[in-house]
Amino acid sequence: MASSSFISLLTSKLSSKSKVLGDPTSPDFVASMARWSNLGVKTPFAIVQPATGEDVIKTVREALNAGVPFVPASGGHSPWSTIGKEGIVVDLALYKGVEVYPQRRLATVKGGTLMKDLQSVLHPHKQFTAVGNGSTVGVIPYYLGGGINTPFIGFACKNIVSAKFINAQGELIDVSETENPELLWGIRGAGQFLGLVTELTIKTYPYSILGNDNGQRMCGTYIFLPTQLDAVCSALRKIAESSQYVSSGHCMIVQAPPDMKQQVLLVAPQIFCSAEEAAVFFQPLIEIGPVQQALVPSTFEKHSDHLDWICAEGDFKRFNQIGLPSWSTENFKRLAELHAELIASCPDAVRTGYTLEWHTPCKAERQMKSSFGHENVDCWLNLLSWYTDAANHELVRSMDQKAQAAMRAGTQQDDFISYTNTTREDPLEYRYKEADRIEGLKKLKKEFDPTGVFTKELL
Ligand SMILES: Cc1cc2nc3c(=O)[nH]c(=O)nc-3n(C[C@H](O)[C@H](O)[C@H](O)COP(=O)(O)OP(=O)(O)OC[C@H]3O[C@@H](n4cnc5c(N)ncnc54)[C@H](O)[C@@H]3O)c2cc1C
Incomplete structure (x- = not known):
């Protein structure tokens, strides 16, 4: 036609x-x-x-x-x-919108609802759920592909309760624990490869779980010079591995504004406790002598407001996340060198940030009836490459690959973890661990999208 x-x-x-x-x-x-x-x-x-x-x-x-x-x-x-x-x-x-069922601790999210829409609608009910670090990221795709990670309640996909799903014949299918439960397992990690989800119902949780009544966490910003990298890594390890408080955060290698001439380490830890307790807990970072520091409260409603700058539209950007079973200071040093090398060869990539992200182990049960399968991964490498010159596509891509290799040094290939929401280049075996899981997904693909209407993945 x-x-x-x-x-x-x-x-x-x-x-x-x-x-x-x-x-x-x-x-x-x-x-x-x-x-x-x-x-x-x-x-x-x-x-x-x-x-x-x-x-x-x-x-x-x-x-x-x-x-x-x-x-x-x-x-x-x-x-x-x-x-x-x-x-x-x-x-x-x-086609967007959120309906909240506070008594049942559920919310139904429609079509193109964005992360900030979900936060704003849940906030008056004093409830929260898993959200990503980007106010304009689509809620449904984030949930379908895994959804990293909320230390209290785990990965987003684990919190999917039911869905309305269109298959490759254009049929609308109800998906829940009682209707098409295998498909529920499949969309919790690989939904975007199986069909189009028009509505997703997800679990919500009262703010009281976070230890206060307004969804508050304390957010630190500590900026260090590259010469302080060893000390920063050692302090980070203490914070990330402590079971005293629930925490998560980022350690970013970026160029410092306003002139973007100096590489810095921007450590942005988040913790659920009072301001006084946070100040004590972050003492290992403070003792190193950051060149700049701040500690401010933030609520769930404003979860990612401080990261609005990474949501800017336009330019050329690649975003890649890989899971890390462990990380070493030596690998992180190499990452900082690669970042510096990239900026030296592509000055237009000056807004690029290479980041280590950690979450203290999830408080909720680790058992996850999902195809995602990375429930034990608490540490991620986030590579945000941001540049403007089309001549640099290949160079930026190859530096991204080198950065991944640097942080995977010392890890067996069988343990490589890639995040399917940000890469489809890596083998299925990196994205979905264990042969049974991949077989299960391929079976669902044959049943619901045998000709690859919704991508050729899993065929
Ligand atoms: C700035 C930024 C911050 C991020 N932060 C996080 C984070 O903190 N944690 C995390 O886990 N991930 C994060 N991500 C990754 C993000 O989860 C994925 O990129 C996600 O798929 C983006 O969803 P979208 O709706 O914005 O993208 P889109 O490009 O609109 O959609 C993504 C994929 O889903 C498909 N799709 C869209 N709608 C549907 C639907 N209704 N049913 C089925 N398939 C559909 C699309 O065809 C496409 O293949 C971030 C990404 C960026 C760029």
Whole structure:
């Protein structure tokens, strides 16, 4: 079917609040194409913005009938929600919303709901759930692909209770412990490879679990010079390995603003306790003599406000996260050298940050009925490469690879862990541990998406 006929057909089928955008110069089309990263972005022949769950189903069915390839998009932070002129993007931006069931400790999240939307709606109920470090990241994809990690309640996918799921035949399927339980297992870690999830119901938790009544945690910012790296690593180890308090945080290798000329270590620990207790707990960092420091409270509602700068749209960005069974100071030193090497060879990559992220072991039960399978991973390497010159694609990519290799030095290949929400290049064996898990996922793929309508992954 010609693209113009498909656009007319779809326009006639969808409710009046939906939009079918076929003009790449129209403001709505341009706004939808504005993404977190311009790396690998393709332009479809149309962008469909369904306004209701029924419209999402109709869109998928009409695309399947007409043989038009499509990709769903929620927050647009991945490189996989764009498609070329042969297909359409099903942009869920108009179909969003959160319903909270405070008594049952559940929330239902629709379509393109973003992380900040979820936080803001839960906050008045004094409840929280797993959220990522990015206010504009799409909630559903974050949950489907794992969702790193909340020390009190574990990975996001573990907290999925039920879903409404469209399969490759365009059928809407209810998924829960009682309806299609194998599929529930599958979408808890690999949902984006199996179908389109229009709604997700997730567990919520009272703020009282966090030890206070307003969802508060203490957030530190400690900035060090590279010459202090040994001492910082030793202090970090004490903090991350302590069972005294629940903590998590980042140790970022970045260039310091405003002139971006100096590499620094920005340690941003978060802890659930009073300001006085936090100041004592972070003493090992303070004793090193940070060049700048701050300790401020933050609430769940404002969970990632301090990281809004990494959510900026545009430029070229790669984001890669790998799990680390352990880390060494020597490896981290090498990471700092590689970061410096990157900035020296690509000055336009000056906003790149290589980060070690830790979480104290989760308080909740580790047993996870999910296909994700990384429930014991508490330490992650986050590589955010951010640059502007298209001539540097290959160089930045190769430095990203070197950075991964540096932090994996000393780890057996069988223990390599990659995060499927940020890489699809690495082998399935790194992303889903154990042969049984991969077999289980392949079986589900054959059942729900045998021809690869929703990516060719797992086929
Ligand atoms: C700045 C930033 C911060 C991040 N922070 C964290 C973090 O703290 N923890 C963490 O775990 N991850 C984090 N991530 C990774 C993030 O979880 C993934 O990139 C996530 O997939 C992005 O979702 P999105 O909706 O924004 O992206 P999109 O590109 O819109 O979607 C991602 C994938 O899901 C598919 N998809 C979209 N909607 C649906 C749907 N409804 N049903 C099925 N498939 C769908 C898309 O086709 C695409 O393949 C971060 C990423 C960035 C860029």
